[in-house]
Amino acid sequence: MVKPILLVMGTRPEGIKLAPVYHALKEANLPVVLCSTFQHDQLLRQVLAIFDIKPDIALDVMKPNQDLFYLTPIILSRLKPVLEETKPSLVMVQGDTTTGMVASLAAFYSRIPVAHIEAGIRTFDLDGPFPEEANRQIISVLSTFNFAATKDNVRNLLHDGVSRSKIFYTGNTVTDALRIIKEKIETNKIEINKKLKEKISSFKNKKIILFTMHRRESFGAPMKTVFQSIKKYALDHKDIEIIFPVHPNPHVKKLVTEESLELIGNINLFEPLLYQDLIYLLLNADIVVTDSGGIQEEAASLGKFAIIVRERTDRPESVIAGLAEVVGYDKLALYLALDNYLYGRVRRNSSADIFGDGFASQKIINVLRQYGDFSRTSTLLRQTQDRSV
Structure with missing residues (x-):
């Protein structure tokens, strides 16, 4: 046998x-x-x-x-x-x-x-x-x-x-998974979250930011700082919509409540998204802010620029390719990186096979x-x- x-x-x-x-x-x-x-x-x-x-x-x-x-x-x-x-x-x-x-x-x-x-x-x-x-x-x-x-x-x-x-x-192999799910989305072979689709459809002429944060080393002050910067950016820019699938970890949920993110009109909180919903969101987003290595890979593979809220990235390939920028937990650096990409002259690359x-x-x-x-x-x-x- x-x-x-x-x-x-x-x-x-x-x-x-x-x-x-x-x-x-x-x-x-x-x-x-x-x-x-x-x-x-x-x-x-x-x-x-x-x-x-x-x-x-x-x-x-x-x-x-x-x-x-x-x-x-x-x-x-x-x-x-x-x-x-x-x-x-x-x-x-x-x-x-x-x-x-x-x-x-x-x-x-x-x-x-x-x-x-x-x-x-x-x-x-x-x-x-x-x-x-x-x-x-x-x-x-x-x-x-x-x-x-x-x-x-x-x-x-x-x-x-x-x-x-x-x-x-x-x-x-994340690119394999991405290929499979993207094909199913494009051929309507998989169901997408109705609330998410309706939200995205309602964002007429607005820029969409996908935001995620969950890493253990970000808990506490680093995550709080990033949340505050995201909150200020949302308040200062009414022409953007932030979609934030909140990780179920108690540390993350506690900080979301403490910073009152649910009260900001253009910050849209979601429960953790199914994988096909996350890819659908990535396909429709203008930019990504994340501490996730996997999402950094997926964003680059779809040609989406990612701002990395970590002190360092273990995926330098997308930074070198011009598809990502590392800003750490710095409030001003994150704010300026969003401005530079959404309103500045940052070069926008197409999707790459770097991963x-x-x-x-x-x-x-x-x-x-x-x-x-x-x-x-x-x-x-x-x-x-x-x-x-």
């Missing part, structure tokens, strides 16, 4: 970026078992429903007010019997989540090769993003297959001492088909790395 590939996910971003890979594995007739930790519960279930995916195994670890000290050991302990029962040939993870890091560690403990999708993203600062930067560095150390989204990611992996034989440049061409999943499948026996490959690649030291 052929051993399956175990695909492990736990959050909404993982669901978005692994859904095309899951379907590609199925179409290639490669045996796959999908295990979801449900580190994020409802948000991930919504994504899986959009892509018509049902997990084979659900660990259901999410609980109110969960933290890293809870998530790390419970995911590790619940994955052990999964690995013992499924006996996978390969464990595949994505990104930099706690789920991805712990699944990689569990596979390592079980002497099972690891494949890391979206490998090589770096800030080289363990404090930002926290804990994601540490997670992805740990995963790279443990991985046999590092599927890098960009050439910059390849360079980062080489800088970290990862053997070139373990690095594969494929593009980012991939929409077929990264197929490239990943091609690599897996080439190597076949993952256990033997893991040993050979490890020996190659040993000889190169």
Whole structure:
């Protein structure tokens, strides 16, 4: 009996970026078992429903007010019997989540090769993003297959001492997901939030700003500062409309209430949007303000300029391409960046393939088909790395 590939996910971003890979594995007739930790519960279930995916195994670890000290050991302990029962040939993870890091560690403990999708993203600062930067560095150390989204990611992996034989440049699977959903929107094969469509239709001759903010390192004073700048910009500019899908994290919701954003007429608060609604909004937005790496990638792929409210970005490619600007948590810098783009002479670029061409999943499948026996490959690649030291 052929051993399956175990695909492990736990959050909404993982669901978005692994859904095309899951379907590609199925179409290639490669045996796959999908295990979801449900580190994020409802948000991930919504994504899986959009892509018509049902997990084979659900660990259901999410609980109110969960933290890293809870998530790390419970995911590790619940994955052990999964690995013992499924006996996978390969464990595949994505990104930099706690789920991805712990699944990689569990596979390592079980002497099972690891494949890391979206490998090589770096800030080289363990404090930002926290804990994601540490997670992805740990995963790279443990991985046999590092599927890098960009050439910059390849360079980062080489800088970290990862053997070139373990690095594969494929593009980012987020562009695959984007291609699939964009096609469904344009052909009316997927339903869009009625309230969102009506709102956008009502914004005649107004500029639309998509605003999102949710990162852990932004909590407290940084997020408060950005909210205040967004609020002032909305009050000063009646010809703009800000759409803000509010993340369910209590820290975010508390600050939204404290800053009374719901009382500003041209700040439109929404519950977290389904993925197709987010892409519909991106397609209709004039500019994006975000601390989300995924949205930064999606915006660039659609040719939308993004203002990054972080101290640094781990996706410098869109900044270099002129499709993004990093302003940190500075009130004036954010205000001026919005003015410069919406009313100034900032160059507007068309969409770019800097994060991939929409077929990264197929490239990943091609690599897996080439190597076949993952256990033997893991040993050979490890020996190659040993000889190169």
